[in-house]
Amino acid sequence: MKYLKLLVIFFTYTIYGQTWQTTSIPPNANGQRFDDVFFLTDALGWAANGYYASVYKTVDGGITWTEQLNESMLGGNYYFRNIEFLNSDIGFLGTLNGKVFSTSDGGANWSEILNIAPNPPAICGFSAIGSSTVYGCGAYFSPAYIIKSTDSGTTWSYIDMSPHANTLVEIKFLTEAMGFACGSNNSGAIILKTTDGGSSWTEIFNSNIPGEYVWKLQILEDSPNVLFGAVSSVSPFNGKLIKSTDNGINWNSYDAPETDIQAVGFINENVGWMGGHTTGFYETVNGGLSWTSLNIGSNLNRIFIINSSLAYASGTSIYKFTDETLDTDSVSENPSKSLSIQLHNNPVTSVLKLSIYFPSNDNMLIELYDSKGSYIRQLSREIITSSKIQKEYSFPVDDLPTGVYYINFHNNFQRQSLKFIKQ
Numbered sequence: 001m002k003y004l005k006l007l008v009i010f011f012t013y014t015i016y017g018q019t020w021q022t023t024s025i026p027p028n029a030n031g032q033r034f035d036d037v038f039f040l041t042d043a044l045g046w047a048a049n050g051y052y053a054s055v056y057k058t059v060d061g062g063i064t065w066t067e068q069l070n071e072s073m074l075g076g077n078y079y080f081r082n083i084e085f086l087n088s089d090i091g092f093l094g095t096l097n098g099k100v101f102s103t104s105d106g107g108a109n110w111s112e113i114l115n116i117a118p119n120p121p122a123i124c125g126f127s128a129i130g131s132s133t134v135y136g137c138g139a140y141f142s143p144a145y146i147i148k149s150t151d152s153g154t155t156w157s158y159i160d161m162s163p164h165a166n167t168l169v170e171i172k173f174l175t176e177a178m179g180f181a182c183g184s185n186n187s188g189a190i191i192l193k194t195t196d197g198g199s200s201w202t203e204i205f206n207s208n209i210p211g212e213y214v215w216k217l218q219i220l221e222d223s224p225n226v227l228f229g230a231v232s233s234v235s236p237f238n239g240k241l242i243k244s245t246d247n248g249i250n251w252n253s254y255d256a257p258e259t260d261i262q263a264v265g266f267i268n269e270n271v272g273w274m275g276g277h278t279t280g281f282y283e284t285v286n287g288g289l290s291w292t293s294l295n296i297g298s299n300l301n302r303i304f305i306i307n308s309s310l311a312y313a314s315g316t317s318i319y320k321f322t323d324e325t326l327d328t329d330s331v332s333e334n335p336s337k338s339l340s341i342q343l344h345n346n347p348v349t350s351v352l353k354l355s356i357y358f359p360s361n362d363n364m365l366i367e368l369y370d371s372k373g374s375y376i377r378q379l380s381r382e383i384i385t386s387s388k389i390q391k392e393y394s395f396p397v398d399d400l401p402t403g404v405y406y407i408n409f410h411n412n413f414q415r416q417s418l419k420f421i422k423q
Helices: 002-010
Strands: 018-022 034-039 045-049 054-058 066-070 080-085 091-095 100-103 125-129 133-138 145-149 157-160 167-173 179-184 189-194 202-206 213-219 227-232 240-244 252-255 261-266 272-276 282-284 302-307 310-314 318-322 340-343 351-358 362-370 375-384 389-396 403-410 415-422
Touching: 034 302, 034 310, 045 080, 045 310, 054 080, 080 125, 091 125, 091 133, 125 179, 133 167, 133 179, 145 167, 167 213, 189 213, 189 227, 213 261, 213 302, 227 272, 240 261, 261 310, 272 302, 340 415, 351 362, 351 403, 362 389, 375 389
Parallel strands: 034 080, 125 167, 261 302
Antiparallel strands: 018 318, 034 045, 045 054, 054 066, 080 091, 091 100, 125 133, 133 145, 145 157, 167 179, 179 189, 179 213, 189 202, 213 227, 227 240, 227 261, 240 252, 261 272, 272 282, 302 310, 310 318, 340 351, 351 389, 362 375, 362 403, 403 415
């Protein structure tokens, strides 16, 4: 145990006495990740495993975890995207499979929510606010919509967001009336704001690079006028950290540590972290001007800030920012697993041919970009309803001038670009 503690300390980075450490939650295989983590108090929290579709609960700040739900209990094949609780009893679980679940006993039992019309194909983000109001949004693969309940999830309304967005990934509310939603539209990554509980929306940010998403948002707890966003981009662009200090009126943009950046979390205006599908924790102490790898974590999707000395994050494990020393069984992690994609011809003359292996149900977007990262067109959008299948694709590219292009693949697990040459 003495050597294990030394190893844990070696793989963590100290700032103000706190370090990011791996908790004892059962590890993921094949580099898959926990898509979300949510804490109601310093000690009481839940984690949602995506590909392996399970929910874990902790009552001691991540020292121990209890599995409460998995897909075999539900009798189906699911991908759990996000989890959020109104109080210690009432919680909500979003999937990428056209179903939304709720619990009224702290996660011991879950049931499908059946009274949302039209039925949302996916929920990618939840925001619980006040004593009985909860918002949800989706989907990263379109269409864009928001669901809302003001009675703790008993009844729901559905808001069509297609006039404002193609996709929505994250939603955050400061009060029951004022909040933000983010995703993308035809122009680029967007953030929308409402001051009337979702009845009307105003666009307050657009990256103006088609194909980008604002993937995650954070509102600084002690300074609610300070907002941070993670902009997930496409090759050859960098992802970006965006920051506003005036409640979204003006924004500054900084290069992020990777293209497919997703997680963002700050403890003050200068000190924070980002990460994504191919990275663990990158830290900044100057508000995003520069980043340092902490050499811990991988496949990050959520950083959940409790206060300036305590935070949690989800990736291939659940991580904790703390001054404790966590006695975890292991600090080794699997690297993120890429999609199994094969280009059958490269260079390409008239038809681009490729194959993709799908290990499970999935959603797939395939898009075409030029060498400068400019969006050309969508090649395919489909819902994969079978598992362990290989699909063949052929895309005519006769109209493209000779040159270098990127084909971008976006599914439930990650985003990936491949380069090809058109002759």
